[in-house]
Amino acid sequence: MPLNDCLSLFPLQALNRQELRTGWRMAIATLGEGEDQGFARLDFDDDAWAPAQVPRLHGATSGNEAIWYRLRFARPRHRQRTLVRFDGAFLVANVWLNGRLLGSHYGYIAPFTFDISSFLLEENVLAVCIEAPVETDLAAKRHLTGIFGDSDIKPYPSRELGALSEQFAWHVPMGLWQPVWLEQVGHVVAEWMHCEPRLEQGDLARIKLRTRLRNLDGRIMTGELAIRLAADNFEGGAQLEMRRAFRLNGHEVQDVLVELALPNPQLWYPWAHGEPALYQAQVQVSADERPSASLRETFGIRDVSLETRAEGWTLAVNGRRIFIRGAGYCSEFFLDAAGDELLKADLELARQASMDMLRLTAHVEPPGFYQLADRSGLLVWQELPLTGSYVHRADARSMAFFREAVLAQAEELVHLLFNHPSVLLYAVHDDPPWNRALAWLGERHTEQLNRDVDEEAAALLRELDGSRPVMASSGDQDVHCDIGWSQGHWRELSRLNPGFVSEVGAQALPNANSPVWRHLNRGWPVADDDQSWRYAGYQPREFVDAIGAPSSHPSRDGCIRVSQEYQAHLLGFAIDRWRREKFAHCGGVLITQLVDAFPAISAAVLDHARRPKRAFRAVADAFAPLYLTVDLPENDASIDGLLLRPGGGSYARGSPNAGLPARPRSRFPISSIPQR
Numbered sequence: 001m002p003l004n005d006c007l008s009l010f011p012l013q014a015l016n017r018q019e020l021r022t023g024w025r026m027a028i029a030t031l032g033e034g035e036d037q038g039f040a041r042l043d044f045d046d047d048a049w050a051p052a053q054v055p056r057l058h059g060a061t062s063g064n065e066a067i068w069y070r071l072r073f074a075r076p077r078h079r080q081r082t083l084v085r086f087d088g089a090f091l092v093a094n095v096w097l098n099g100r101l102l103g104s105h106y107g108y109i110a111p112f113t114f115d116i117s118s119f120l121l122e123e124n125v126l127a128v129c130i131e132a133p134v135e136t137d138l139a140a141k142r143h144l145t146g147i148f149g150d151s152d153i154k155p156y157p158s159r160e161l162g163a164l165s166e167q168f169a170w171h172v173p174m175g176l177w178q179p180v181w182l183e184q185v186g187h188v189v190a191e192w193m194h195c196e197p198r199l200e201q202g203d204l205a206r207i208k209l210r211t212r213l214r215n216l217d218g219r220i221m222t223g224e225l226a227i228r229l230a231a232d233n234f235e236g237g238a239q240l241e242m243r244r245a246f247r248l249n250g251h252e253v254q255d256v257l258v259e260l261a262l263p264n265p266q267l268w269y270p271w272a273h274g275e276p277a278l279y280q281a282q283v284q285v286s287a288d289e290r291p292s293a294s295l296r297e298t299f300g301i302r303d304v305s306l307e308t309r310a311e312g313w314t315l316a317v318n319g320r321r322i323f324i325r326g327a328g329y330c331s332e333f334f335l336d337a338a339g340d341e342l343l344k345a346d347l348e349l350a351r352q353a354s355m356d357m358l359r360l361t362a363h364v365e366p367p368g369f370y371q372l373a374d375r376s377g378l379l380v381w382q383e384l385p386l387t388g389s390y391v392h393r394a395d396a397r398s399m400a401f402f403r404e405a406v407l408a409q410a411e412e413l414v415h416l417l418f419n420h421p422s423v424l425l426y427a428v429h430d431d432p433p434w435n436r437a438l439a440w441l442g443e444r445h446t447e448q449l450n451r452d453v454d455e456e457a458a459a460l461l462r463e464l465d466g467s468r469p470v471m472a473s474s475g476d477q478d479v480h481c482d483i484g485w486s487q488g489h490w491r492e493l494s495r496l497n498p499g500f501v502s503e504v505g506a507q508a509l510p511n512a513n514s515p516v517w518r519h520l521n522r523g524w525p526v527a528d529d530d531q532s533w534r535y536a537g538y539q540p541r542e543f544v545d546a547i548g549a550p551s552s553h554p555s556r557d558g559c560i561r562v563s564q565e566y567q568a569h570l571l572g573f574a575i576d577r578w579r580r581e582k583f584a585h586c587g588g589v590l591i592t593q594l595v596d597a598f599p600a601i602s603a604a605v606l607d608h609a610r611r612p613k614r615a616f617r618a619v620a621d622a623f624a625p626l627y628l629t630v631d632l633p634e635n636d637a638s639i640d641g642l643l644l645r646p647g648g649g650s651y652a653r654g655s656p657n658a659g660l661p662a663r664p665r666s667r668f669p670i671s672s673i674p675q676r
Helices: 340-352 367-376 396-417 436-441 444-464 490-495 515-519 531-535 540-546 556-579 614-622
Strands: 016-019 025-029 058-061 066-074 081-086 092-097 100-106 112-115 123-131 171-176 180-185 188-200 204-215 221-231 240-248 253-263 279-287 290-299 304-309 312-317 324-328 357-360 379-383 423-430 470-474 501-503 588-591 626-629 637-644 650-656 666-669 671-674
Touching: 058 066, 066 171, 081 092, 092 112, 100 112, 123 171, 188 279, 188 290, 188 396, 204 221, 204 240, 204 279, 221 253, 240 253, 304 423, 324 379, 340 367, 357 588, 367 379, 396 423, 396 444, 423 444, 444 470, 490 556, 556 588, 556 614, 556 626
Parallel strands: 324 357, 324 588, 357 379, 379 423, 423 470, 501 588
Antiparallel strands: 016 180, 025 066, 058 171, 066 123, 081 112, 081 180, 092 100, 092 123, 188 204, 204 253, 221 240, 221 279, 279 290, 304 312, 626 671, 637 650, 650 666
């Protein structure tokens, strides 16, 4: 049985649709439970089940790793084909209609669909079993849950696995986290549409629209695509139209290519470098002389290049070199809580901090995130939901499953995100065991197996999408910097010359008035290894070394202040240091976290309530487009003023300390760092 036994129809295209939002009932079960008890049968009595909200995620715990849903609905009154579309399920979905197994889908990142036209009754029962296996042997994982199943930025972080009392449950998300729809279409639908712009010399762009069509019927279908291309978020620009005929045999899948020449194209730029201009491609599909599907995709015209040389990274958009400024990002641990308003506000906070990139560490965000990033002009570093070690000492069956799952989700990722200009690059695996910095943690066979799969997935991504750079891992060519927190003193940052930094930071406590404290022990003094703090991500050893044990501070407010001052100092120092190496060596800096995805103690500069810590302002200042920085020998001088000469040099006025000649009010040349 294939991993995904369903239709993969990525674009919205229904002629009519109805959200299945109310009337669901649910029951939590163990893995493998339910089918033998008849949960999928048409005549099963589900009155004892609880009412269910859909979409909504739940927490899967050991022994409670499956959730069953049932819904009754009437046959739609129309003459078209009827599909049931699931926009997202975490993690494994099996679907029945009226007791008949329709098929299954693996992975939370992509939508999946079933054609139910031939199986409808006057009154119908849709049954869905969602499974989210809870893995506790983290080196031998086989499921692609990414940071939601194995990370130190989730509730009950991986480093604490098995160390906390029973009141704290190790869990992963589970359930229908995106809407479910009944859709009406004709006999021919689109699996995906890729908009492939290519800039040519002069004021011209060639747009290839590649659409994969599927005939859902057993008969030959003839029809045409009616294509219209126009500006989306700006006025003016050319409007192009074209028609293309097709002929499909019964159940055939066929790619249809249309090429358009667009004069005077408006280019998509990151927000600090220009306007994020978007175009819209609309395609009407007709078959058998009737409307069959209607889809639209927005896309941007831009060119990306990335060189990851040992002596430094060089990244350019539309030929313009960019020093990347940004942060790691995960909106919510339970992704169903990440609505468009929250996502829009988070992207605005990133811009307020002068960031132009967010790194989606080992996970995929809701579709609305990418649409908002396109319109906000924010760049996205996209990773597959892979982190740490997999299939350590696993059997051949588990290894084969893991490989198939990774390659299937790599392909899904491309079809999901191909048309989003904000998505700058793909990385396959966060901190794999074969990373040079982590190799001593692993075992040679596991390292090689993970690497083989990662490189195969990277090759597949390059084959399917040649418009973006692809890296097999994150944390190998780029630097995940722990200096000043889990490794060494913050002063050692001055000796590091990275080509690109994709993690750097230190933990800080939330503000005293933050709602986050409702979830934490607020009593003082607090135990230096308090379990509610550790469940929230607090790292006792590192905290003690960098900030001091909580018990060493006279009050909670004092501990909050010192931790936030340290975090702000470390990030400001690090960004200053590496921005001075801009283009000469360092290609950019991403701090570890922008926001918390749950009520946490973490390295984020905004807590889960989006209350800024002191480091938020420090980062915003250090990332400012025009920024002055002074690089002086430590303890040699103090600065009390700056002198700017338009068109000339910039100077810091200061007083010498021990070791410098006794010339008060000395002047020291400094560097001004423009962003562009």
